[in-house]
Amino acid sequence: MSEVNMAVIKPEMMKSYIWLQTTDGSIQQVEQEVAMFCPMICHEVIQKGMGSSKSYAISLPQRVNPATLSLIFDYCRFHQVPGRSNKECKTFDEKFIRMDTKRLCELTSAADSLQLKPLVDLTSRALARIIEGRSPEEIREIFHLPDDLTEEEKLEPLKNTTDDPRIRLLNRLYAKKRKELKERDKLKIVDVGEDRVDDRSVDDLLSFINGGGDSKGIRTSKNKKKHQRKKDQQKSASADVTIKTHSQDSNGLNTLCHCAEVGNELRPDQGETSNTQDVEDDIFARKSEFDDGYVDDEIDPALKEKIDREVEDFARRLNSDWPERMQEMLSLGPEIRPLHYSANGNGRKYAKNQMRSRNDISPDWPHGWNNFDQMLMQMV
């Protein structure tokens, strides 16, 4: 037996100390039983015979600084005492990990390098709790992490608040339309139901109302067996249900007035200045960060022109009085009606350089990856 080993195996009457050196050069001594609680130190002492004196101080890993070491030993000092109840340990642990995040990270790292698994678990769980429920920005701030994913790699959440100028404009347009329609005498809203006899099967018609995904015996083709087992009542009475639609003529004006009020109330107080941008401009103007990665050099210029023309065309038509349009679209008939062009349609301009690109699966991710993330949201 070497001298070193004899020193370690001394009886309890004489308190032994282990000498440790941190990377900043400072050396300290700690009660043997406390230090030996750390597997790494234990290994150094037993296998290599280190730590018995100042000159043989154990070199601790780089991740262990003096402050952290002191914390670790507080932990060890408590836990190495035998016979502690679960409750005592739990109480101690809960108090112990109350520290700022920076310290907690250092502690986790240090505990790991000393192979002190219980402390690693304790601190890791604490860090996990800090992370849970937070947004990426918050996490970055708490942990002082760089924001180094590029704009291409991130997907900025799309804004859809009423601050959006196109939504404000739309609200105004609606309010205006409501007013115009209200004033017109010869207004006639098509009774949605009357021209169309709904000859879909009962099942189709009533299928939605029969509730959520786990509906019992309501689904038809899927659960025919279940249907048959139920009493055979249904089909006789309800073979040819025509949906009685809510007649709008009498209530039409009322609901319109109602909506007019709603439209007016809706006009948000912010942004009193009328935004002169055209609605469609904003709809189709892509945010620059989307376009950075989406260069489509495959688009044939002739084709592109055709698309742009179609889009302009449609935008013009979209601006026409929409009740008439609705009327056109709803009236059935084999002849093709020419689409109605409104006299007050403004020319719509499109940003010509909006390049649309196929989102090819690019090999150099994480381009577009975080769209993927947002799709991985757990459904409730």
Next chain:
Amino acid sequence: MLKKMSYSSFPEDVLEHVFSFVQSDKDRNAISLVCKFWFQVERRCRKRIFVGNCYAVSPRMVTRRFPDVRSVELKGKPHFADFNLVPEGWGGYVYPWIAEMASGYPLLEEIRLKRMVVSDESLELIAKSFKNFKVLVLSSCEGFSTQGLAAIAANCRNLRELDLRESEVEDRSGNWLSLFPETYTSLVSLNIACLGSEVSISALERLLGRCPNLRTLLLNHAVPLDKLANLLRQAPQLVELGTGAYSADMRTDIFSNLAGAFSGCMELKSLSGFWDVVPAYLPAFYSICTGLTSLNLSYATIQCPHIIELLSFCPNLQRLWVLDYIEDGGLEALATSCKDLRELRVFPSEPYGAEPNVSLTEQGLVSVSEGCPKLESVLYFCRRMSNDALVTIARNRPNMTRFRLCIIEPRTPDYLTEQPLDVGFGAIVEHCKDLRRLSLSGLLTDRVFEYIGTYAKKLEMLSVAFAGESDLGLHHVLSGCDSLRKLEIRDCPFGDKALLANAAKLETMRSLWMSSCLVSFEACKLLGQKMPRLNVEVIVDERQPPDLRPENFPVEKLYIYRTVAGPRLDMPGFVWNMDEDSALRLSRKGFRTI
């Protein structure tokens, strides 16, 4: 200058260890958006993936990014497929995923699928590709037969869960259950309630006898009541039981045998099944009712007095699914006996009848909302409703998180005032601040959508039918509901404007379904052309005569979903993707014959 913490010194395996304590998908997603380093660490140690729309991403992209996944959950068809609004052959095939995972994830343990088409080939591939396969859940799936099940039974030595809930299974051979080898003992959960065919009772008994960890057993209708007692005696440790047909001739020996078997099942917490119930046999399980937390009586055609008696023995009930035979009286009794109730579903016994066959009104729901302080999830079919009742419910239960009201006749107004039910539903969204899911019914104007857009900030899923008056309604929802992920609409007068004005919103949602609305072809084309990260799919009505140009008619069915995988390659002829290619194809060739 604030010194940045050097996280290069925070070793990767320690970070991975920290992440192992963060399991929710939402948190994992947040982690991957923090910085490059965290992104890398997170993706390598992600073990569980949930893809809410199987077409949002390609299988290859998943396996390439997450190399070590052990558990996959996928969803296919839109929810309205449950109501036959999605034609046969639409899609949702799981085979490409299985094929990719067979090579990418040899250690895969769990597959959970919902509304997907699963072929026997897929099941066979699962059976031979994943040595450590443990969990297979097929919820509302179709396309497979007992042959596929046979492959699973015969080959998956480590199988723990086989759950076929609500799936459609073709009956080819009856003996698949016997193919579990005699050495197989690891079964924990078996749900065959949807199977039409018979299974060998003796094989089942032997299986139960050698699987001591079995906790869940949901039998199908074909298992007769007189066999149930024996099965229970083989598995007294059951926590969740679904009976087969619950009827037999009235015989005291059968009854006492059954009652004895039930009383031995001290761990039972959940009961279901109960097809063809003979009420006289109900008391057979009264002895275990105090432990019940979940009771599914939605197939049990028992009348109110029996239900009330049964409920009186179940003070710890948390979930009840029941037919409307329970009536207002029964619901009142429920409100008195079951103070711990969290979830209530009341299904209609005769939805197609013109007149109500039971005395179930809004009053029943009001009673429960008053008496059950923990009630947070409701699915309720009824024939009449009032704004007052809805306001009362909203005030009673601000903790409501899921509220689905189905007034059977479309556009039914408040029966007291003949007014629309806008104010009632408005109260629901205003008071129930944590509402995540809402289904509307009854007579509704654009006003209800204004309320929803204003108040329902946590709403994630909204189902609408026969409601609203104009685009303003849709616009309110799309512009106001910050948390909206799934929106499904049918038969509402919503058209192009709201959709186009809120095009950007669609990329923040999982999906939008609109059928029998007023959206035009051109608007769909526009959306498809201008939004590359959306798939705008139009389902063409096959009944329309082929010489009519579709551009002049509103789109019959529209399904829009965000994706990074581009247009899908498995569309049938009646599904058109409105990106530039198909639009061009359309305008050149005219109406496509299907």
